[in-house]
Amino acid sequence: MSKKVLVLPGDGIGPEIVEQAVRVLDAVNAKFNLDIEHESALVGGSAYDETGSPLPEVTLDKAKAADAILLGAVGGPKWDGLDMSVRPEKGLLGLRSNLELFANLRPAILYPQLADASSLKPEIVAGLDILIVRELTGGIYFGQPRGIRTLENGEREGFNTYVYSESEIRRIARSAFEAARQRGKRVCSIDKSNVLEVTVLWKEVMEEVAKEYPDVELSHMLVDNAAMQLVRAPKQFDVMVTGNMFGDILSDAAAMLTGSIGMLPSASLNAEGRGMYEPCHGSAPDIAGKGIANPLATILSVAMMLRYSLDAKDAADAIEAAVSTVLDQGLRTADIASQGSETVSTSQMGDAVLAAL
Amino acid sequence: MSKKVLVLPGDGIGPEIVEQAVRVLDAVNAKFNLDIEHESALVGGSAYDETGSPLPEVTLDKAKAADAILLGAVGGPKWDGLDMSVRPEKGLLGLRSNLELFANLRPAILYPQLADASSLKPEIVAGLDILIVRELTGGIYFGQPRGIRTLENGEREGFNTYVYSESEIRRIARSAFEAARQRGKRVCSIDKSNVLEVTVLWKEVMEEVAKEYPDVELSHMLVDNAAMQLVRAPKQFDVMVTGNMFGDILSDAAAMLTGSIGMLPSASLNAEGRGMYEPCHGSAPDIAGKGIANPLATILSVAMMLRYSLDAKDAADAIEAAVSTVLDQGLRTADIASQGSETVSTSQMGDAVLAAL
Ligand SMILES: CC(C)[C@H](C(=O)O)[C@@H](O)C(=O)O
Ligand SMILES: CC(C)[C@H](C(=O)O)[C@@H](O)C(=O)O
Numbered sequence: 271m272s273k274k275v276l277v278l279p280g281d282g283i284g285p286e287i288v289e290q291a292v293r294v295l296d297a298v299n300a301k302f303n304l305d306i307e308h309e310s311a312l313v314g315g316s317a318y319d320e321t322g323s324p325l326p327e328v329t330l331d332k333a334k335a336a337d338a339i340l341l342g343a344v345g346g347p348k349w350d351g352l353d354m355s356v357r358p359e360k361g362l363l364g365l366r367s368n369l370e371l372f373a374n375l376r377p378a379i380l381y382p383q384l385a386d387a388s389s390l391k392p393e394i395v396a397g398l399d400i401l402i403v404r405e406l407t408g409g410i411y412f413g414q415p416r417g418i419r420t421l422e423n424g425e426r427e428g429f430n431t432y433v434y435s436e437s438e439i440r441r442i443a444r445s446a447f448e449a450a451r452q453r454g455k456r457v458c459s460i461d462k463s464n465v466l467e468v469t470v471l472w473k474e475v476m477e478e479v480a481k482e483y484p485d486v487e488l489s490h491m492l493v494d495n496a497a498m499q500l501v502r503a504p505k506q507f508d509v510m511v512t513g514n515m516f517g518d519i520l521s522d523a524a525a526m527l528t529g530s531i532g533m534l535p536s537a538s539l540n541a542e543g544r545g546m547y548e549p550c551h552g553s554a555p556d557i558a559g560k561g562i563a564n565p566l567a568t569i570l571s572v573a574m575m576l577r578y579s580l581d582a583k584d585a586a587d588a589i590e591a592a593v594s595t596v597l598d599q600g601l602r603t604a605d606i607a608s609q610g611s612e613t614v615s616t617s618q619m620g621d622a623v624l625a626a627l
Numbered sequence: 628m629s630k631k632v633l634v635l636p637g638d639g640i641g642p643e644i645v646e647q648a649v650r651v652l653d654a655v656n657a658k659f660n661l662d663i664e665h666e667s668a669l670v671g672g673s674a675y676d677e678t679g680s681p682l683p684e685v686t687l688d689k690a691k692a693a694d695a696i697l698l699g700a701v702g703g704p705k706w707d708g709l710d711m712s713v714r715p716e717k718g719l720l721g722l723r724s725n726l727e728l729f730a731n732l733r734p735a736i737l738y739p740q741l742a743d744a745s746s747l748k749p750e751i752v753a754g755l756d757i758l759i760v761r762e763l764t765g766g767i768y769f770g771q772p773r774g775i776r777t778l779e780n781g782e783r784e785g786f787n788t789y790v791y792s793e794s795e796i797r798r799i800a801r802s803a804f805e806a807a808r809q810r811g812k813r814v815c816s817i818d819k820s821n822v823l824e825v826t827v828l829w830k831e832v833m834e835e836v837a838k839e840y841p842d843v844e845l846s847h848m849l850v851d852n853a854a855m856q857l858v859r860a861p862k863q864f865d866v867m868v869t870g871n872m873f874g875d876i877l878s879d880a881a882a883m884l885t886g887s888i889g890m891l892p893s894a895s896l897n898a899e900g901r902g903m904y905e906p907c908h909g910s911a912p913d914i915a916g917k918g919i920a921n922p923l924a925t926i927l928s929v930a931m932m933l934r935y936s937l938d939a940k941d942a943a944d945a946i947e948a949a950v951s952t953v954l955d956q957g958l959r960t961a962d963i964a965s966q967g968s969e970t971v972s973t974s975q976m977g978d979a980v981l982a983a984l
Contacts, residue, residue, distance in 0.1 A: 345821065359822060363822070389747050389748055390746050390858075391747065391748055410823065416823075416824050417824050418825075418827065418828050425792055425793040425794055426792070426793050427790060427791065427793070427828070428790065428791055428823075428824050428825030428826070428827060428828035428829065429770070429788060429789065429790040429824070430788075430789045430790075430823045430824055430825050431786060431787075431788055431789070432767060432786065432787045432789060433784060433786040434784065434785055435778065435782055436782040437782055462872070464702065464714060464716045465720070465768055466767065466785075466787045467711065467773050467774050467775050467785050467786070467787055468775075469785070470711065471775050471783060471784070471785030472785065494875045494876050494879040495909075497854070497876045497877070497879050497880040497883075498879045498880060498883040501747075501880055501884060502883050502886075503746070515819070516876075518819075518850075519850055519851050519876060520854070521851075522852070522854050522855045523854040523855060523857075523880065526854075526855040526858040526859050527858060
């Protein structure tokens with residue numbers, strides 16, 4: 271039976287980078303006889319422009335029916351003035367929550383060929399390989415009550431709720447411990463348990479789940495210290511696990527340590543391993559349409575998709591090897607360009623990966 | 628009339644570093660005829676051990692009567708098992724909220740003599756001088772409701788509330804704009820307005836207050852991007868203003884960019900400019916009692932206190948110049964030691980600053 275992939279180009283540079291990634295998907299599909307079918311749908315600001323909703327029902331239905339989803343990026347200043355309920359981000363958040371994609375895996379890896387791109391000293395980041403496991407369907411992103419209300423004294427007040435139940439914490443803990451088993455066997459759980467009750471429960475449940483994984487070591491760190499340690503000595507970490515909001519902040523900081531956020535893919539998985547795959551970077555509206563965006567994070571997201579959701583490890587390996595080859599060849603998009611490298615366009619980078627395949 | 632300073636050594640390395648800072652305070656008091664009196668009180672874990680409360684009433688009374696407060700640090704693993712309501716941090720949080728110290732000023736400055744200590748490349752951080760203005764008495768740190776409850780299905784759920792009213796946002800906005808006027812005249816307000824309603828209000832009020840300061844430029848940045856930009860190109864910022872939780876995370880990251888968090892003081896001010904002064908670093912229980920902690924952040928906190936709360940600018944300048952002199956002399960505590968420098972103890976560093984005064 272054929273496997274179905276839903277392609278969601280989204281906004282900004284999304285369409286350009288996804289185009290190259292789909293070419294790569296088509297190539298490995300043919301080469302490895304994977305029997306993958308794909309179709310596209312609208313999400314984000316472009317969906318709002320066309321339909322009035324950032325997540326049209328037809329998109330959601332197709333997403334539910336798909337074996338995996340490849341997403342570009344959503345958002346841009348064009349839609350900044352919209353009401354929160356129809357902003358492009360709601361499309362992304364709606365996909366995450368409707369498909370229960372609670373486990374967001376964000377690797378921060380330094381490619382040896384791009385070691386220079388980091389703003390950190392080489393000895394601090396050489397060989398960096400961290401995995402951030404971020405809870406993606408709970409916490410303050412989805413907590414109720416929320417909104418802006420007018421107080422009795424006439425002034426307004428904004429409020430959101432940071433909430434986690436034991437079962438929500440337990441399942442993301444298991445994702446982190448399972449991932450650590452395949453890697454360095456160390457999990458560092460990030461909380462603010464000296465101030466926030468919700469993270470006191472978080473820490474407790476982490477301890478409880480750790481008992482199921484005696485081969486994995488669990489440690490805890492306060493979020494402010496974690497932000498410091500990522501800057502000071504990021505290689506101390508193997509797997510970091512944290513909630514939605516802290517994960518948003520720390521995973522972006524970790525990705526930027528490599529200096530090549532344009533290289534980093536991510537996976538958002540549900541309990542059955544079905545998932546949505548997207549680059550860690552955003553929609554970069556400032557360079558949209560110029561043909562200079564880096565498609566490699568999206569291409570590597572295809573590799574992650576093949577590995578985690580489509581049972582096609584060989585094809586995933588082949589894509590990752592091809593990306594490594596083009597880096598060895600000195601080809602770089604503008605964001606990762608350095609002295610002595612050849613600067614190529616989005617589609618030229620796609621061509622090069624296809625050639626290397 | 629004499630000015631009253633309350634000294635709160637606190638826990639961990641607190642007492643050691645505060646001891647040196649008080650020697651420096653005594654010296655400038657005599658030299659500049661400042662007529663400052665000081666007395667000490669208990670706070671944090673050491674207060675809990677002695678009295679059962681991390682913020683004994685006598686401490687709070689003395690704090691309210693003081694013109695300024697000098698704090699070491701609170702907390703440590705010894706008290707980790709305690710109920711949230713009596714943890715050392717509650718002493719600190721209680722002081723902040725009872726004295727309405729809503730404006731937390733955290734400079735992140737790279738001392739040229741310590742440029743090597745940064746984990747970032749020299750060109751990225753040379754000359755770094757950012758001021759983070761963190762709201763300190765509201766947001767999710769103090770929001771109600773909060774706690775851990777049992778749901779109908781029997782599982783527990785932890786919850787906290789992230790809340791800001793217009794007036795709370797307005798006053799911290801003014802602190803940031805006032806500070807920016809004395810510096811580079813640029814304020815960057817950090818929010819997560821694409822997801823959190825409370826920060827939509829935050830952003831709106833920032834815009835409103837900006838109209839009162841036409842000479843200062845206001846920009847906005849999402850918190851995840853801010854965490855990235857601090858790593859990528861921190862010198863783009865002048866003043867950053869944000870809420871309690873984001874400020875906790877970003878100010879620690881910013882401080883660590885300098886590689887010398889042991890050098891950075893902070894001020895927490897109320898509407899009248901009365902304030903509490905403390906180093907940015909924590910209680911470092913692992914090195915407590917060893918006589919190796921760096922007292923310079925606390926000594927520089929004394930300088931900040933003299934400048935902002937005690938109207939003694941000359942004495943503040945003198946302390947800062949003395950600290951610069953000892954750095955020029957190559958004296959370093961272990962945390963900032965580098966090749967070719969002379970490693971000194973906590974008290975030797977205090978001696979050196981006194982000699983330089
Ligand atoms: C676009 C935004 C809603 C999203 C988030 O905050 O989760 C993005 O920053 C991310 O990390 O995927
Ligand atoms: C000790 C702790 C409660 C405190 C905070 O989170 O505010 C500390 O991290 C700080 O930044 O001063």
